[in-house]
Amino acid sequence: VAVIEPGLLGRVAEFLPAGGALFVVTTEPVRRHWGATLERGLAGRAGAHLLELPDGEPHKRLASVESLANQMLERGADRAATIVAFGGGVVGDVAAFLASIYMRGIGLVQIPTTLVAMLDSALGGKTGVNLAGGKNLLGTFHHPRQILVDPLLLNTLPEREYRSGLAEAIKYGIIGDPELFQYMAANVAALRQREPGVLERVIAAGLRQKATVVAADEREGDLRRILNFGHTLGHALESATEYRHFLHGEAVAWGMIAATGIALRLGRVNEAEAERVRRTILALCAPLPAVTIAPERVLACAASDKKAHAGRLHFVLPRAIGQVEITSEVPVETILAALAEL
Ligand SMILES: NC(=O)c1ccc[n+]([C@@H]2O[C@H](COP(=O)([O-])OP(=O)(O)OC[C@H]3O[C@@H](n4cnc5c(N)ncnc54)[C@H](O)[C@@H]3O)[C@@H](O)[C@H]2O)c1
Ligand SMILES: [Zn+2]
Numbered sequence: 515v516a517v518i519e520p521g522l523l524g525r526v527a528e529f530l531p532a533g534g535a536l537f538v539v540t541t542e543p544v545r546r547h548w549g550a551t552l553e554r555g556l557a558g559r560a561g562a563h564l565l566e567l568p569d570g571e572p573h574k575r576l577a578s579v580e581s582l583a584n585q586m587l588e589r590g591a592d593r594a595a596t597i598v599a600f601g602g603g604v605v606g607d608v609a610a611f612l613a614s615i616y617m618r619g620i621g622l623v624q625i626p627t628t629l630v631a632m633l634d635s636a637l638g639g640k641t642g643v644n645l646a647g648g649k650n651l652l653g654t655f656h657h658p659r660q661i662l663v664d665p666l667l668l669n670t671l672p673e674r675e676y677r678s679g680l681a682e683a684i685k686y687g688i689i690g691d692p693e694l695f696q697y698m699a700a701n702v703a704a705l706r707q708r709e710p711g712v713l714e715r716v717i718a719a720g721l722r723q724k725a726t727v728v729a730a731d732e733r734e735g736d737l738r739r740i741l742n743f744g745h746t747l748g749h750a751l752e753s754a755t756e757y758r759h760f761l762h763g764e765a766v767a768w769g770m771i772a773a774t775g776i777a778l779r780l781g782r783v784n785e786a787e788a789e790r791v792r793r794t795i796l797a798l799c800a801p802l803p804a805v806t807i808a809p810e811r812v813l814a815c816a817a818s819d820k821k822a823h824a825g826r827l828h829f830v831l832p833r834a835i836g837q838v839e840i841t842s843e844v845p846v847e848t849i850l851a852a853l854a855e856l
Contacts, residue, residue: 515661516637518718520710522664523548523625526555529662531621534594535561537586539609541569544601544627547670552600563589567605571757574604575643576652579612586616596621596659602628602675603635607650610641614656624658627667629679630763633686633720636661638728661721665713678763680705680798681744683716685770686723688791689740692836694719699794706798740838743830744770747853750816754807767799768856775852776844777831787834809853813846 517529530536536559538552545566556562565585567578586595597620599609606624613622624636642653668676680698687695697715698705704712724741731738748769752760760768774791777783796802805812816827826842827849833839 515658516663516718516721517660518663518665518714518721520664520666520714522555522662523551523667524555525557526552526625526662527557527559529660530556530559530598530623531596531659534596534621535563535589535591536596536598537563537565537589537591538598538600539565539567539582539605539612540600541567541602541605543569543670544605548600548627548667567601567608569604571604571644574608575645578608579615579643582608582612583616586612591616591620593617593620596623598623598625599636599658600625600627601631602626603631606631606635607640607642607653610639610656610658611643611652611654614641614654619656622656622658623660623662625662625664628671628675629668629717630675630682632663632665632668632717633679633682634724636663637721637724663717663721665708665710665717668708668713674761674764676708677706677799678761678767681763681767681770681795683720684795684798685741685743685766686720688770688832688835689723689743689830689838690727690836691719691723692834694723695794695835698798699790702794702797736840739828739840740830742828743832743838744768744773746816746819746827746829747772747812747849749819750812751805751807753819754812754815760803764799764802767795767802768805770795772849772852772856773829774832775855776829776848777833779848779851780831780844782839783832783834787832791832791835805853805856809850812853813849816849 597613599606626632626636639655639657642650645651701712744766748766751765774788778788828842
């Protein structure tokens with residue numbers, strides 16, 4: 515369901531459903547940079563409405579969903595309407611949630627504008643908003659009818675947001691696509707310069723990898739957890755710093771390095787592969803905000819995370835580039851040592 519093409523936004527009308535009104539949900543920065551291109555791409559299509567969600571993670575909450583729904587109703591949105599999520603993961607999650615419940619569910623198109631959204635949140639059908647007590651605690655599953663990716667949109671993304679997305683991209687290589695890993699390692703400079711052709715290939719490979727895992731998971735149940743590579747300790751780093759010190763992808767970059775350190779200590783991966791993994795992550799994502807929290811605190815946060823099952827922490831560990839395993843058998847000293855090394 516994904517179309518990936520530099521310049522796609524400028525002729526987006528041909529990829530959108532022909533009937534029904536369109537409700538484009540976006541944020542102010544995205545509208546400022548890309549609103550005019552979108553308008554040109556819509557080619558004067560009748561019945562297109564632009565709705566703005568105030569920017570930032572704090573607005574990913576139920577009140578925003580209700581407010582957007584009210585605006586849609588005022589403008590006459592019925593069951594034939596389609597919601598277009600035009601933004602990063604916050605817009606994607608809120609707009610998709612809204613699409614899944616507005617009049618018991620209407621069509622959704624994702625036009626992701628951050629690398630994280632292009633590689634991750636636009637695909638897979640997870641929608642959601644946060645509660646005061648935690649992230650993504652209210653949500654539904656609702657798959658988009660289309661995912662439209664224009665790598666040129668990344669040109670205006672703030673540098674840290676962009677690099678943070680590269681961490682999620684290399685994750686797909688490490689968990690299951692050695693060719694993607696090689697390609698990214700060989701194209702570090704082009705990636706850092708956001709070359710659209712290189713990005714097109716990386717995004718396509720990443721989405722293919724996620725789609726494969728998600729599709730297999732619908733049958734098998736547990737496979738989706740490999741997508742959490744780097745996330746057990748990454749989430750812990752984020753929550754230990756109240757989500758203020760690291761962007762998600764930056765924390766995941768450290769989390770992947772720590773998981774690789776654990777695998778090395780347990781003899782599950784060899785030194786040369788582990789070193790390539792660490793070197794490539796840093797080449798793509800550095801400079802990363804320093805880890806200044808005590809390993810014991812990070813571990814305590816990991817243990818209280820909702821992903822800890824029955825008190826046991828699960829880790830996705832690399833065996834080799836392109837191959838991972840899930841284990842809950844990691845001694846506490848090994849986790850602490852790998853964290854201390856960061
Ligand atoms: N549903 C899923 O499967 C899934 C997966 C991963 C992440 N998420 C969610 O995604 C969210 C994070 O998404 P994100 O990292 O995209 O952050 P974000 O949506 O907050 O976007 C980051 C910032 O970049 C701005 N921006 C977006 N596109 C831009 C562009 N092209 N040019 C300039 N500025 C632009 C945004 O307005 C925002 O200020 C989290 O809430 C997370 O829970 C969901
Ligand atoms: Zn992630």
